[in-house]
Amino acid sequence: xxxxxxxxxxxxxxxxxxxxxxLRILPSISQEDPVHCQLIHTSFHKAxxxxxxxxxxxxxxxxxxxxxxxxRLPASENLLGALRRLRSQAEDEGNYLWVDAVCxxxxxxxxxxxxxxKMRIIFQKAQxxxxxxxxxxxxxxxxxxxxxxxNAGSRNQVIAMLHDPxxxxxxxxxxxxxxxxxxxxIWVIQEVACAKYATVLxxxxxxxxxxxxxxxxxxxxxxxxxxxxxxxxxxFVRTLTEGGPxxxxxxxxxxxxxxxxxxxxxxxxxxxxKSSDPRDKVxxxxxxxxxxxxxxxxxxxxxVRQVYTHTARHIIHDTRRLDIICVNQRALDxxxxxxxxxxxxxxxxxxxxxxxxxxxxxxxxxASGDSYANVQFLQDGYVLRTTGxxxxxxxxxxxxxxxxxxxRDNNGRGLKVLHEWWNIxxxxxxxxxxxxxxxxRTVSCGNWTFNDDTxxxxxxxxxxxxxxxxxxxxxxxxSPLSMAKQTLDEKERLALxxxxxxxxxxxxxxxxxxxxxxxGPLNSSKEDFMCILPGCRFPVILRKIDDHYxxxxxxxxxxxxxxxxxxxxxxxxxxxxxxxxH
Numbered sequence: 016x017x018x019x020x021x022x023x024x025x026x027x028x029x030x031x032x033x034x035x036x037x038l039r040i041l042p043s044i045s046q047e048d049p050v051h052c053q054l055i056h057t058s059f060h061k062a063x064x065x066x067x068x069x070x071x072x073x074x075x076x077x078x079x080x081x082x083x084x085x086x087r088l089p090a091s092e093n094l095l096g097a098l099r100r101l102r103s104q105a106e107d108e109g110n111y112l113w114v115d116a117v118c119x120x121x122x123x124x125x126x127x128x129x130x131x132x133k134m135r136i137i138f139q140k141a142q143x144x145x146x147x148x149x150x151x152x153x154x155x156x157x158x159x160x161x162x163x164x165x166n167a168g169s170r171n172q173v174i175a176m177l178h179d180p181x182x183x184x185x186x187x188x189x190x191x192x193x194x195x196x197x198x199x200x201i202w203v204i205q206e207v208a209c210a211k212y213a214t215v216l217x218x219x220x221x222x223x224x225x226x227x228x229x230x231x232x233x234x235x236x237x238x239x240x241x242x243x244x245x246x247x248x249x250x251f252v253r254t255l256t257e258g259g260p261x262x263x264x265x266x267x268x269x270x271x272x273x274x275x276x277x278x279x280x281x282x283x284x285x286x287x288x289k290s291s292d293p294r295d296k297v298x299x300x301x302x303x304x305x306x307x308x309x310x311x312x313x314x315x316x317x318x319v320r321q322v323y324t325h326t327a328r329h330i331i332h333d334t335r336r337l338d339i340i341c342v343n344q345r346a347l348d349x350x351x352x353x354x355x356x357x358x359x360x361x362x363x364x365x366x367x368x369x370x371x372x373x374x375x376x377x378x379x380x381x382a383s384g385d386s387y388a389n390v391q392f393l394q395d396g397y398v399l400r401t402t403g404x405x406x407x408x409x410x411x412x413x414x415x416x417x418x419x420x421x422x423r424d425n426n427g428r429g430l431k432v433l434h435e436w437w438n439i440x441x442x443x444x445x446x447x448x449x450x451x452x453x454x455x456r457t458v459s460c461g462n463w464t465f466n467d468d469t470x471x472x473x474x475x476x477x478x479x480x481x482x483x484x485x486x487x488x489x490x491x492x493x494s495p496l497s498m499a500k501q502t503l504d505e506k507e508r509l510a511l512x513x514x515x516x517x518x519x520x521x522x523x524x525x526x527x528x529x530x531x532x533x534x535g536p537l538n539s540s541k542e543d544f545m546c547i548l549p550g551c552r553f554p555v556i557l558r559k560i561d562d563h564y565x566x567x568x569x570x571x572x573x574x575x576x577x578x579x580x581x582x583x584x585x586x587x588x589x590x591x592x593x594x595x596x597h
Contacts, residue, residue, distance in 0.1 A: 020087070021085075021086045021087065022086060022087050022088070023054075023083045023084065023086035023087060023088040024086070025120040025123070026056065027123075027126075028056065028120075028126055028129075028130075029056075030125075030126060030129040030130075032058055033058050033059050033060075033133070034056050034057065034058050035056075035057060035058070035059070035062065035113065035118065035130070035133070035137060036054055036055065036056055036057075036113075036117075036118040036119075037054070037055050037057055037062065037063070037065050037111045037112065037113055037118065038052050038053075038054055038083075038111065038112045038113070038114055038117050038118060039052060039053040039054075039055065039110045039111050039112075040052050040098060040101060040102045040110060040112065041053065042102070043102060046099060046102075046103065049079060049081075049082055050081045050082065050095060050098045050099060050102065051081075051082045052081060052082065052083050052084075052098075052117075053083070053084055054083050054084055054117065054118070059136065059140060062111075062140070063111050064111065064142050065111035065112060065113055065141055065142065066101075066111070066112050066113070066141055066142060066143050066144065066145055067112070067113040067137055067138045067141035067144050067206065067210075068097060068101070068112055068113065068114045068115075068144070068145055068147065069144050069145070069146045069147070069202075069203050069206040069207065069210075069213070070093060070094065070097050070146070070147040070148075070197065071093055071196050071197050071200050072091050072093065072094065072116060072291070073091040073092060073093035073094070073196075074091070075091060075092045075093075076089055076090070076091055076092070077089070077090055077091060077092045077094075077095040079095070081094075081095065081098060081117075083117070088117065090116070090117075091116070093147070093149065094114070094116055094117075096147070096149070096150055097145075097147035097216075098112075098114075100147060100216055100218075100219075101145060101147075101216075113137055113141065115130075115134075115202075118130075119131075124315050124316055127315055128312065128313050128314055128315055128316075131298060131313050131315075132302070132312070132313045134205060134206075134209075134302055135205060135209055135302035135303065135307070138205065138206050138209035138210060139209045139211075141210070141211070142211065142212075143210070143211060143212045143213070143214065144206060144207065144209075144210035144211075144212070144213040144214075145213075145214055145216055146197070146203075146207070146213055146214065146215045146216060146224060147197075147216050147217075148192070148195050148197040148198075148215060148216070148217050149195060149196075149197070149217060149218075150217075150218050151217065151218025151219065151220070152218075153188060153191045153192070154184065154185075154187075154188035154191075155188060155191070155192050155217045155218060155220065156217075156218060156219070156220050157184065157185045157188040158185065158188035158189040158191070158192040159192070159215075159217060159220040159221075159222050159227075160185075160220075161182070161185040161186070161188070161189055161230075162189065162222055162226060162227055162230040163222060163226065164176065165230050165233050165234070166226050166229055166230060166233070170236070173233055173237060174237060174240065177237055177240050177241070177244070178240075183244070186244075186251075186255065187251075189230070189255060190251050190254050190255060190258075192217070192259065193254050193255065193258040193259030193260075194254060194258065194259075195259075196289075198258065198259050198260070198262050198263070199262075199287075199288055199289045200288065200289060200290070201285060201288040201289060201290040201295055201296055201299040201300070202290070202295065202299045203263060204263055204265070204281075204285055204288070204299065204300065204303065205299055205300065205302050205303045207224065207263045208263075208265055208303050209302075209303070210224075213225075215227055215260075224260055227259065227260045228260040228261060228263075230260075231255065231256055231257065231258070231259065231260065231261045234255045234256050235256040235257075238252060238256055241255060241256070262288075264284070265281065265284070265303065266280045266281060266284045275303065275304055275305040275307070276303075276304060276305065277304065277305055277306070277333075277334070278300060278301065278304035278305065278306040278310070278326075278329075278330060278333075279330050279334065279338070279339055281300040281303070281304050282296075282297070282300060282326075282342075282357075282359060283342070285300065286342075286359055292315075293319045293359070293360045294315065294317070294319055294322045296359040296360065297322055297323070297326050297359060298313050298322075301313065306329065306330075306333060309329070309333065310326075310329055311325070311329070319360070320351055320352055323352055323356050323357065323358065323359060324352065324353060324356050324396060324397060325396070326359075327339055327340070327355065327356045327357065328392055328396055331388060331390060331399075335387040335388050335550060336387065336388055336550045336551065336552070337388045337390070337401065337548050337549075337550045337551035338550075338551060338552050338553070339357060340355040340356075340357070340399075340551070340555070340566060340596075341373065341551065341552075341553045341555065341568070341569035342357035343357045343358055343568070353397050353398070353399070353596070353597055354565040354566040354567075354596060354597060355399045355566045355596045373460060373552075373553045373569050373571065379552075380461065380552050380553055380576045380577070381552055381576075381577055381578055382547050382551065382552055382553055382554050382572075382575055382576050382577070382578065382580065383547055383548060383549050383550055383551050383552065383578065383580070383581055384577075384578030384581040384582070385578075386549040386550055386581055387549065387550045388401065388548070388549060388550030388551070389401060389402045389549050389550070390550075393595070397597075398563075398595055398596070398597055399595070399596045400593065400594070400595050400596075401548055401549070401593075401594055401596065402548070402549055402591045402592065402593060402594070403546045403547065403548045403549070403557075403591070403592055403593075403594045404546060404547040404548075404580045404581070404583070404584060404589045404590070404591060404592070405544050405545070405546050405589075405592060406527070406529075406531065406545050406546065406547060406554075406572065406575055406580055406583075406589065407527025407528060407529050407531045407544070407545040407572075408527060408528050408542060408543070408544055408545070409525045409526070409527060409528075409535070409539060409540070409541055409542065409543045409544070409545065409556075410443075410526055410527060410528045410541065411439055411443060411525070411526040411541070412523050412524065412525055412526075412535070412539055412540060412541060413432070413435055413436040413439050413523050413524030413525075414431075414432050414435050414436070414523065414524075415432075415521070415522070415523040415537050416428065416429060416432040416516070416519045416520060416521070416522065416523070417520065417521055417537075418516055418517070418520045418521075425516055426509070426512050426513065426516065427485060429512060429515065429516040429519065430478075430481060430482050430485060430512065432519065433458065433478055433482070433515065433519075434482055436454070436458065436524040437454060437478075439524060439526060440453070440454050440524075440526070440532060443526050443530055443532075444526075444530050444532070448468050448469075448471065448472060449468075451471045451472060451475045452465075452468055452471040453532055453573045453574070454471075454475070454532070455471045455474050455475065456571075456573050457524070457532050457533060457534050457571060457573050458515050458518065458519060458524075458534065459514065459515060459518050460518040460534060460571040461571060461576060462514070462518065473502070473503065474511060476502065476503075477502075477503045477507070477508045477511050478508075478511070478512070480502075480508065481508050481512060518534070519534070521536070521537045522534045522535060522536060522537060523535060523536075523537060523539055525539050525543075525545070525556070525570065527545055531545065531572060531573070531574070531575070532572075532573050533545065533554070533570050533571050533572035533573055533575075534570060534571040535556050535567070535568070535570040536556060536567050536568030536569070536570065538567050538568070539556050539567055539568075539570070540558075542558075542559070543556050543557065543558050543567055544556065544557045544558070544559065544564075545570065545572055545575075546594070547575060547580035547581065548594075549581070549591075553569040553570070553571075553576075554569070554570045554571070554572040554575055554576070554580075555567075555568065555569055555570060556568055556569075556570050557594065557596065560597075562595070563595040563596070563597050564594055564595065564596050564597070565596065565597055566596055
């Protein structure tokens, strides 16, 4: 059969009439026949029953186009595979589909703006959402069959299955399935959240999204057993229990079950997701957030800088808080964004583990007490003017610590850094039990906080013992060591060290001119300022440049995490200053 020569051209949508396009897949005799479709214009109140496809675009263009209204339209290999798979279901489940790559004229920015803003409604009105995660490969059919068996079995049967050595190939197939690119696409969060019913399609196999998600819950209950199977590969267990469909959970923070979580929560929850357009890291989440009516128009004519800065301003205005400025710890001048605006662009895969920000910490810090942000935006909204309290100027910094992925030397390097940091504290403050407590709270970012001071002595003694065992030449002065009657065994000391290395990662000890100690960003340096900003849960480090400041990042400042600075202003210990952050 000769392929049509003419390229398909779009007719203009009447967006003001809520028009959308729907794709009708025409039947074929053979699965390998070219995909022929009709594209119609309709509106929400006149639309026939349709399904909305959720998939990843992919970068590879198929050698053969899809045929729409008798004309050619290039399509990605992944989309072509999805349409072929859905063509076999068309008679049973209805012919009409909504597919973003085809139903939106991607070259028309005003139409794109309009249709992206309507995606929430498009997916809500669809009778179902087929999720195409790709063709059969890497034993994916085995993975889906295992998921079905786990859902059908009792707990005792599940445990028996996991004890059977022959299941390991199926578990590995499930791990690979849960690591497919689909689960990392930012847009699928909204598509799945708005679906009435979703079915996962992989090759010829299918399973409901609910069943696949339940598989993670079933395996989570037997996590201890999985850890014994994958003793040297704990990341496999995380993938089985938290990966794949679990990554599509709306929010991982305060309101995980909310119908419309705060936009800030969604951005934090899904900052590791991918998008080909950096602006979509924000735009893909607006429609399912509580900002969907207040954010403003989605506009692809704006630059990434404009979109990200507007997003930060919107969240600050909406929440009356400055917590959003603490998200990123990045090199100054590493992009063209203001230093207080988070860069949501997913960084390239690196061999560095990401920093665990204070946003993720268990202690709910409130460095600014119950105060709200007091801000103005200057210079077209790119300069943040706020009041703030300068509690100290950095006089001394310790070595920085960077964890390396899959490195056996992390603990050894961590001990050397802890040794250097403690010697700085001893030289600047002392080695009393009170100083030991401050040090413990600091290196753990507040996770090691106790009412009983002897608990600090126990941890300091554990660090001292571990250092003496691994590096006998290094001293670790403590006083009074005798108070630590309780001792930790080797396994407990190792767990303690690993925990500290996580919070120390890409941070360094900072000591102020007044002897205040803290854990600051990697880029902290002498003469930077430790500050408390009204409306910000975390202290920040600011750097003075001429008549303004740049934000270096968030910090843990001991004795300033629960409103002490704000109370100090009321008591006359500190002054509120006006700070302009560029």
